Amino acid sequence: MPVTTKNLPQLYRFCFLMTGDPAKAQAAFQDTVREAAERAARDEPAPDRLWFFRDARWRCLALGEQGLQAEEGMMEEADISPSAPAQIEQLTPDQLGVWISAAPEPQRSALALFYLDEFSLAEILSLLELKVGEFSTLIFSGRRQFQAWLDATTPYYEGEAFDARQV
């Protein structure tokens, strides 16, 4: 499938989720698109959609290694709450980007690709070079960890979100 201007915003969002930093996301995005344009100019086969995201992923990972690294450790998990959608509504995209980009690899890439809602399961597995069971475990635990983080940062009490800034 060829890459069009429809896919490029999604590519940028992927870079943002992977890095959690608009500047790094922009750098990874631009380098990927520039590389694609250069390949096309060299008369090489036009890169497909998966190539863009695969290339961007490695660029984001390389950029991520340059900054502060998240400490590895067991993250708390919690059951998905019925109020999770309301809790998520309280978040900004930046907060989500920071949380996902802090996840260890390959969970970070798995969460970013899954929540982009851009690819089929087969495409995601191809991009991540994971088996379906491995991918499922990463998403399952990622979801529960995110819920635990939500409960800690954005509690929701019967129709009212708790805003820590009001305290």
Add this chain to the structure above:
Amino acid sequence: MPDKSDVLVAIAPITEKPGIDRAMRVAIQRARHGKKGAVFAQQQAFDAAVAKLVHEIPVDAQVAEWFVNENLIPMVRRPWKKILLNPAIVAIGLALLVIGGIFAYRVHQHLRDFPGATKARKLLSVASSTRSVMLDPLKTDAGALSDLFYLKHRLEHYDVPPEFAEFKTLGTRVFDHEDVHQVAQIWLAEKRMQFFMFPAEANPKTGRVEDFSDWRFVENEGWTGVVQQRNGVCFMAAIRGGEKLLQPFLEKKKQ
């Protein structure tokens, strides 16, 4: 340990997409209508909310400029010449050429066929395996053997056509071929040529034996035969090689 269905349900697509495989569809259906329906609904709502937030990620104005130009990544059109020189295309082309050639050859062969052609080809195989010692020695003109075939073997109309009647024979035999039945075979001095005479075959369309006075060629195993059919009997002159070797004998008579 989660079963396969649980594994798939955990990664159920956030929005309906074409091409979701059957296993996933079944797992989703079971999750929706099973005991864990409420948990699955919460998971779907959770995923939808996160995906919505992802789509709200603002695209920087500087980055957005990259989207304006639709032709940012030029779609390289591969020239025809390059496509044609692709090894896979060349291989497919050659294969089609060979298949086409064989098909054309078979059609050409079929067009020239006649009801007794199969029998004639079988006798060309006989010609290729026959040794002179297998025949009874007999030195005479080929045209003079009609009486011998009739008197000794009761083979009526087993006549050698005028084109080949003056050829000198070295030997002859009559044998019963399992497919062709009573066959008269003559071994000649000239160019190790062999003559065969055998019962004609009825045309399967009309059910009648239809004679033909023109010469029709058949080939098999490097041998070529030229066949004529008269009075319900086929005469075939067989020679090792191609049609060109037999053509002079046929033209001689015309002159």
